[in-house]
Amino acid sequence: MIWDPDPEDLLEERVRELLERMTPEEKIGQLCLVNGAGGHVPDSLRWDIAGGHVGAVLNEVDLGTVNELQRVAVEESRLGIPLLIGRDVIHGFKTVFPIPVGQAATWNPDLIERGARLAALEAAAAGVNWTFAPMIDIGRDPRWGRIAETLGEDPHLASVLAVAMVRGFQEGALSEGHGIAACVKHFAGYGASESGRDYNTTDIPEIELRNVHLPPFRAAVDAGVASLMTSFSDLNGVPATANALLLEQILREEWGFDGFVVSDWDSVPQLAVHGLTADDRESAYEAAIAGLDMEMASGTYREHLATLVAEERISPHRLDAMAANVLRIKLRLGLSDRWHTDPGVFPVPGDPEHLDAARTTAVQSAVLLVNRDGVLPLSTHELESLAVIGPLADEPAEQLGTWVFDGDPQLSVTPLQALRELLGGSVELRYVRGMEMTRSWSTEGFAEAVDAVRGSDATVLFLGEEAILSGEAHCRADIRLPGVQEELIAELHAIGKPLVLVVMAGRPLALESVVDQVDAILYAWHPGSMAGPAIADLLFGEQSPSGKLPVTFPRVTGQIPIYYAHKNTGKPATPENVVHIDEIPRGADHHSAGGSSFHLDAGHTPLFPFGHGLTYTEFEYSDIRTSREVVSVGETLAVDVDVTNAGGREAEEVAQLYVRDPVASVTRPVRELKGFQRIRLAPGETRTLSFELHTDDLAFHGRDMRRRTEPGRFHVWIGGSSQAHLGTEFEISHPSEE
Numbered sequence: 001m002i003w004d005p006d007p008e009d010l011l012e013e014r015v016r017e018l019l020e021r022m023t024p025e026e027k028i029g030q031l032c033l034v035n036g037a038g039g040h041v042p043d044s045l046r047w048d049i050a051g052g053h054v055g056a057v058l059n060e061v062d063l064g065t066v067n068e069l070q071r072v073a074v075e076e077s078r079l080g081i082p083l084l085i086g087r088d089v090i091h092g093f094k095t096v097f098p099i100p101v102g103q104a105a106t107w108n109p110d111l112i113e114r115g116a117r118l119a120a121l122e123a124a125a126a127g128v129n130w131t132f133a134p135m136i137d138i139g140r141d142p143r144w145g146r147i148a149e150t151l152g153e154d155p156h157l158a159s160v161l162a163v164a165m166v167r168g169f170q171e172g173a174l175s176e177g178h179g180i181a182a183c184v185k186h187f188a189g190y191g192a193s194e195s196g197r198d199y200n201t202t203d204i205p206e207i208e209l210r211n212v213h214l215p216p217f218r219a220a221v222d223a224g225v226a227s228l229m230t231s232f233s234d235l236n237g238v239p240a241t242a243n244a245l246l247l248e249q250i251l252r253e254e255w256g257f258d259g260f261v262v263s264d265w266d267s268v269p270q271l272a273v274h275g276l277t278a279d280d281r282e283s284a285y286e287a288a289i290a291g292l293d294m295e296m297a298s299g300t301y302r303e304h305l306a307t308l309v310a311e312e313r314i315s316p317h318r319l320d321a322m323a324a325n326v327l328r329i330k331l332r333l334g335l336s337d338r339w340h341t342d343p344g345v346f347p348v349p350g351d352p353e354h355l356d357a358a359r360t361t362a363v364q365s366a367v368l369l370v371n372r373d374g375v376l377p378l379s380t381h382e383l384e385s386l387a388v389i390g391p392l393a394d395e396p397a398e399q400l401g402t403w404v405f406d407g408d409p410q411l412s413v414t415p416l417q418a419l420r421e422l423l424g425g426s427v428e429l430r431y432v433r434g435m436e437m438t439r440s441w442s443t444e445g446f447a448e449a450v451d452a453v454r455g456s457d458a459t460v461l462f463l464g465e466e467a468i469l470s471g472e473a474h475c476r477a478d479i480r481l482p483g484v485q486e487e488l489i490a491e492l493h494a495i496g497k498p499l500v501l502v503v504m505a506g507r508p509l510a511l512e513s514v515v516d517q518v519d520a521i522l523y524a525w526h527p528g529s530m531a532g533p534a535i536a537d538l539l540f541g542e543q544s545p546s547g548k549l550p551v552t553f554p555r556v557t558g559q560i561p562i563y564y565a566h567k568n569t570g571k572p573a574t575p576e577n578v579v580h581i582d583e584i585p586r587g588a589d590h591h592s593a594g595g596s597s598f599h600l601d602a603g604h605t606p607l608f609p610f611g612h613g614l615t616y617t618e619f620e621y622s623d624i625r626t627s628r629e630v631v632s633v634g635e636t637l638a639v640d641v642d643v644t645n646a647g648g649r650e651a652e653e654v655a656q657l658y659v660r661d662p663v664a665s666v667t668r669p670v671r672e673l674k675g676f677q678r679i680r681l682a683p684g685e686t687r688t689l690s691f692e693l694h695t696d697d698l699a700f701h702g703r704d705m706r707r708r709t710e711p712g713r714f715h716v717w718i719g720g721s722s723q724a725h726l727g728t729e730f731e732i733s734h735p736s737e738e
């Protein structure tokens with residue numbers, strides 16, 4: 001068998017020819033994704049592959065072993081079909097980039113595409129040809145540990161960045177043999193797990209599913225993603241792994257997807273645990289008829305599909321369609337020419353170009369939340385001594401974040417190392433860990449930290465969360481800084497010297513109780529291998545911060561869910577009608593406090609809104625204007641604005657465009673992001689930005705679930721965050737339905 005990438009019109013013929021030659025068992029084999037043994041080929045796996053019972057292997061990155069597995073598939077199995085070799089290449093491989101939510105804070109699709117491309121090259125060097133990424137679940141609950149893996153809370157931002165990642169991974173996959181197949185996950189609704197507890201139930205009205213959770217998946221499908229992974233979660237009573245509305249109606253019938261869908265780890269037998277089925281055989285049946293092509297890790301397809309087909313409960317036609325979906329992708333990947341991997345053609349770990357890209361991404365992902373009196377950037381000319389305090393200042397592995405199976409901590413440069421290098425002998429550096437870990441309860445190390453801070457001109461504190469506190473199954477019910485970190489901040493604040501807080505964490509933390517006790521907050525997420533140089537450059541003004549929040553930061557955990565694109569309610573809160581619990585006098589009349597939608601102890605605003613991020617200069621927005629006052633459905637409108645760098649430093653800004661449809665047949669969010677542009681301006685420079693808005697960008701799914709743009713007046717704003725106040729209006733003149 002010759003395996004080469006065929007032109008698309010021949011591809012279906014090739015798939016058909018193959019299916020004709022395959023036994024039912026061989027077809028089922030293509031649907032089985034099994035776990036590797038980690039560095040060797042057990043006899044049982046060798047026999048299974050040679051017998052055509054396995055179509056894909058995950059978690060095997062020892063190159064010699066991968067090459068041997070592929071050799072067995074190609075040379076010893078009857079049809080010689082190569083294997084898919086899957087791995088979680090989530091934010092880098094050996095070189096680690098910022099965690100995905102940090103990458104989303106760059107609002108820079110080009111950088112993200114490049115990061116995925118470099119990760120794909122490093123992974124392909126280990127024989128990996130398929131990544132379980134990007135994760136594009138909408139993340140609106142920072143208690144959920146997997147918010148770290150998301151591209152944030154917004155459907156538009158996540159869609160644009162999802163497409164960038166898919167392109168980055170897959171580019172060259174078809175012809176050059178260097179790209180790898182992507183797999184968007186988790187289809188769908190996983191981010192809405194109740195109370196932010198992983199794997200929990202989700203209840204999402206279909207209209208919200210379509211308007212909020214599905215757009216990134218649709219964008220990825222349109223961009224040619226090879227595969228999708230189902231979610232572990234129960235969606236409105238039918239777990240995603242057996243959900244025909246998702247897998248059949250929406251994905252295949254409405255979107256026309258022709259790649260394959262894989263389950264999550266063991267999520268097929270878990271259908272019985274959910275209570276949808278009685279046993280493994282029924283689980284295999286429900287998943288297969290709902291549209292799940294490939295099973296990860298567990299063996300219910302292998303055990304039961306043949307019987308289900310023999311009993312005519314699953315038609316041969318359905319089995320063929322499932323196998324065809326997998327074969328189509330294998331053919332498109334051109335695996336025949338690349339099943340054997342020669343490491344010599346790939347860059348070696350530690351390649352300076354890769355580290356440099358990781359550094360740039362880390363720089364652009366850091367968000368300057370607060371900068372009182374311009375305390376940042378620090379200056380080597382003005383400081384004689386600097387205290388560096390905290391359990392995360394010098395932790396090569398923790399700065400990498402979650403999902404770094406292959407990340408190499410040896411490549412990490414920590415903030416302490418980078419600051420030492422940057423400062424050389426010019427500024428005396430005093431380092432005190434202060435706490436053993438971020439989650440420690442001992443205050444034993446405080447005295448030494450206090451001494452160092454007293455004896456220094458300024459302090460940088462490295463606090464937050466270790467990598468283990470976020471990621472899969474690592475959720476928190478209280479998202480304040482863990483351990484005694486708040487107490488440490490309070491003690492150091494009392495000294496009265498400039499105090500800069502750098503937070504490394506896998507989620508937004510609730511920082512309200514510390515926000516007034518520090519002079520600056522730089523939110524670095526888990527920045528990856530090059531955390532140190534990136535942070536040092538930002539602290540000392542070698543680079544200006546340019547990250548913007550891809551998620552809303554609540555004041556306190558109890559505000560969750562809190563996101564910018566909320567509905568207005570019938571009683572929206574305003575600064576005038578919000579009352580704080582401390583302001584209510586004794587015996588106050590019930591009507592004197594309240595009357596609108598807020599919390600007595602947290603108000604109605606977040607601590608930091610979506611899109612927020614400061615820098616070392618000021619950007620001013622002026623003269624917003626539309627190319628026309630009225631557009632018809634199907635037409636495009638230009639919205640222009642002038643942006644001026646009114647400060648004294650060159651810097652980058654992410655200009656964001658938001659719209660509101662104030663009257664519609666279903667209530668719409670108070671604002672929705674529809675466009676953004678990253679620009680770099682010199683001091684004093686003004687640039688006119690032009691955003692194109694097609695009326696289709698304003699479409700939404702209505703009561704009948706169909707997508708439509710409704711006529712009427714729209715508001716539009718452009719600015720540096722979701723609270724941009726410079727706005728205008730325009731009108732759409734005719735209704736339409738797709």
Ligand code: BGC
Pocket residue numbers: 088132185264265472
């Ligand atoms: C996760 C997936 C991941 C898979 C394979 C599961 O537990 O939910 O996101 O791709 O494991 O490692």
